[in-house]
Amino acid sequence: MIQLDEQQLNELQKDLDAVRDEVLADLGERDARYIRKIVRLHRALEVGGRVMMPFGFIPPVFVAATATLGVAKILENMEIGHNVMHGQYDWMNDPTLNSQTYEWDTVCTSESWRRTHNYEHHTYTNIIGKDRDYGYAVLRLSDDEPWKPWHTLQFINYILLSVFFQWGVGLHELETEKLRRREISWREKLPFLKDFVRKGGRQAFKDYVFFPLLTLPVAPIVLAGNVGANLIRNLWASTVIFCGHFTQDAETFTERECEGESKGHWYLRQLTGSSNFTGGRWLHILSGHLSYQIEHHVFPDLPAHRYPEISERVQEICRKYGIHYNTGSFMSQYQTVLQRVLRYSLPERRSANPVNV
């Protein structure tokens, strides 16, 4: 990571705080109207998808219904759920958009998500050993983690994780790696498991039992469509999230260098540990504006639709301090993610050019 002295870090903090304060001072009607419009669109898409689904015996309708429901789930998870739970809209004082009470349309409970994502991942971003989102304890993505033979086949793990992403995220807090190492006991995880079963059961009941049974004569079609919609969401969410921190130039950190860090150092870590991708307006909306992962990590509780507006200012600040602003087209960034997953499935190559980490 680029080294900045204490004074530079303080200045960096001041510069970024200024951007944040400016947005905070300007929050209002426009932001409320934006998120309500997205919520309305989500409702229309979900209702539309579910109404169309029983008519899926007509092939084009099946494709349209599955895609509509899939996009509805993506919007709800990425642009609404994830962002609302970050507290981006708490200032609106609308109980339906409150970070502490919002429950989203996926297996992971909001409570578990706020602990593992909002707190652990956003506080300890990319610190190997502390940020459990780094590789999700199933992928080796940096030489900071020692190589084991089973890492050779981690690409298969990656595919499985993507396909079943909502279940993987739901089980994230189980901390299986710590259970395996006997650092924690199953008994400690009982309350979590109970919540997981309740929420996971609810999600499965809805998509795989209730709606198919409701339309019994065409139950297999509705079941297949709902599975398809969840799969679309899983693959997309996993891909967007992998592009946020596992691109080639996204840096990792050690616990030691982050001990007792200042806010300025935390900012620096967010800037260098995250990566963006470029694209059209709808690509950004469907990614929940995680295409602006850098801006999101610097300001996780600013309404995400503001990130495109402040991106230029953040880039300017990066240039001022010589910090690399990691961005590229969606395809090029995703390609480096795949390369990273493959490269670290093999042991460290000391002689060869290591990946720039």
Add this chain to the structure above:
Amino acid sequence: MLAKMNQTRAMHWLGRQLLNRSNPASYFDPLAEAINPMWVQAYTPARVERILVETHDTKTFVLRPASRWTGFRAGQHVNICVDIDGVRRQRTFSLSSSPLLWQNDGMITLTIKRLPGGLVTNWLHDHLEEGAVLGLTEAFGDFLMPAVPKPVLLIAGGSGITPILSLLETMAAEHFRAPVTLLYFVRTRDDVIAGEKLEALAARYSALSVQIICTHESDEPHYLNDADLDSVPGLKAREVYLCGPGGLMDLANELLYQRGLGEEQVHCTFFAPPVSASLDNETLGGQVSFAHAHLDVDSSGDATLLEIAEAAGLKPQYGCRMGICHQCSCRKTSGTVINRLTGKASGPGEESVQLCISVPRGPVTLEA
């Protein structure tokens, strides 16, 4: 009744299974709102039918709540919620109409005076238009007329007349058979709210006598005094209703107590304006009430709510402790807090606050 309860429980269960929320109807609110805002389920919508100008700084808003609203008793108040610049604001106002207007015509009125610097009252005056829809809670409050007729004295100050208008109209309509006296304090003649209505009431309801007292029309201000109370026959036997600014309420309580009226005889209600924002360190701190823990603690200086809670032995959920992760966000039901990062003051009403960066200014109540 039981069938209805079972039905709602079943609906709530299904709502949680299918929509991840216990009130399934509210899932459709965003769509309903776009078609007809009166269909919203999360609160009771009420349409503004008419806006009447009472004085230079007071208006009466005639509202038509959705028919599922359960009504009210004279003297009660409601919370209204409006979105102002994207922020949902809740405020409490007394109903100024009689319940008969609701029962017969499905309408209610709120009579609202501008508070100097007040966010919501000024917005209502300047921006709320006929045809707009705002949110309503069910009515609440125990500023109610006596169950059996007995002599009554009402003391109102300024906009404190609003619940009393509701009481008087109801008493007149129900032929409440006991002497009723109103002492109504206003700054000047121009500040009298609903003057014509009071005159008409006094004319058709013979038990009522109305005295309007201007506090600021002579050289010496005329506040409530013994002579005013002496003019009320049989004062000691009366049920007294007080509604007005703090100064008047304190004075009235004091004078009535001296005359031997019991606490159970005196009823008070009024909603004070919020304290204006200031960053003066000396005004920080105050009593913090944790409602769920049944715990009140005092604080001083710029200790945050999180620090105060922990010092009191509570273990609220928290994360980063620097205002990033919102793990510690908690519902504040009343009181003002200052955001330690921005120095900004919150509103006085119910809202979500981040414990780790909120410093109380004056008494604060939390749902924790």
